[in-house]
Amino acid sequence: MALEHLFQGSALNAVDAKGRVSVPAFLRGVIERRGDARTIVLAKHDSFPALSAYDPAYAALMHAKLERLLEKEETSATAQLEYQQRNLMAFAASEEVPYDSSGRIVLPPMMRRKGGIEELALFLGTGETFQIWNPSLFLKDDRVPEDMKDIARYRLEERGLGA
């Protein structure tokens, strides 16, 4: 898996009363260079109380990869089961949402709940995918390195929302 275009950088955007959020332009750029969709796929993150997001082209790639693993004969029964579940999660438990001409998506209510997202959305590039966090949950999570929290704090300050 060597994707040419990787998601990186961070941004903190507002979620308005209608549940709309701007997807940062630098992330949209990657999405549009990877494929030509103006769409993102949202899913609950495996291990964090946040959302995982990526472009449809990446979703297709992941699907193909899982398929290949399933077809391998050496794959053990338990591994098979795990792949099945992953596949189920990746597709059934995800939603594809388009962004409009100004780059905004409407956060589907279920995703908003699963990601614990309120009035602010913290976008974090992680290479192949990116994450969307409620900044408060991010700052609370023990597993998040302190240096990363600094970034979140910086983004909050930038908006005049003191740490």
Added chain:
Amino acid sequence: MALEHLFQGSALNAVDAKGRVSVPAFLRGVIERRGDARTIVLAKHDSFPALSAYDPAYAALMHAKLERLLEKEETSATAQLEYQQRNLMAFAASEEVPYDSSGRIVLPPMMRRKGGIEELALFLGTGETFQIWNPSLFLKDDRVPEDMKDIARYRLEERGLGA
């Protein structure tokens, strides 16, 4: 990892009111020989109060290396977490910035803060990557060899900014 083109040399450039800095031409040359991007990736340096910079191709290489590591390792919970953390640091804590036709980048405010960079930026080639320092911090740092500081002093004098 044997990159053909290495970053070397030093330069001291001004940061203007808009946060713009010229990336020295000799560094841009290396970037463009390594790939064809006109873009650099900035990150806080691991151990110094400075920025670390490189080209997107190098970033992709690093990413691929991490991926390979993960696939070898057991997918234990701790290994997974470590992977997540590294990915966050490597991508969310970095920013990719393009340089314009005159070779300038805009230092993102967050990076400027993290690198402690004010009105002057000291560029130092270090082979696979290069560093960007606030020259005063560079001269203050105990870990920097005296010979290196001489280079910084020379660059400052060159500009009539006596040490």
Added chain:
DNA sequence: CCTCTTCCCATGAATTCCCATGAAATGGCA
């Protein structure tokens, strides 16, 4: 007929692009 959603327009701030300049470096040519 009412509600929820999608589309469209408005706006201020931030960012990018373009042009201009002088200094320095390079190259050519005598």
Added chain:
DNA sequence: TGCCATTTCATGGGAATTCATGGGAAGAGG
């Protein structure tokens, strides 16, 4: 080997564009 002509660089300033965000109108569904 010395001098002049070009080109490349770093840098400034202003104009034009993009971005994030708010609000309202139009449309779909119950």
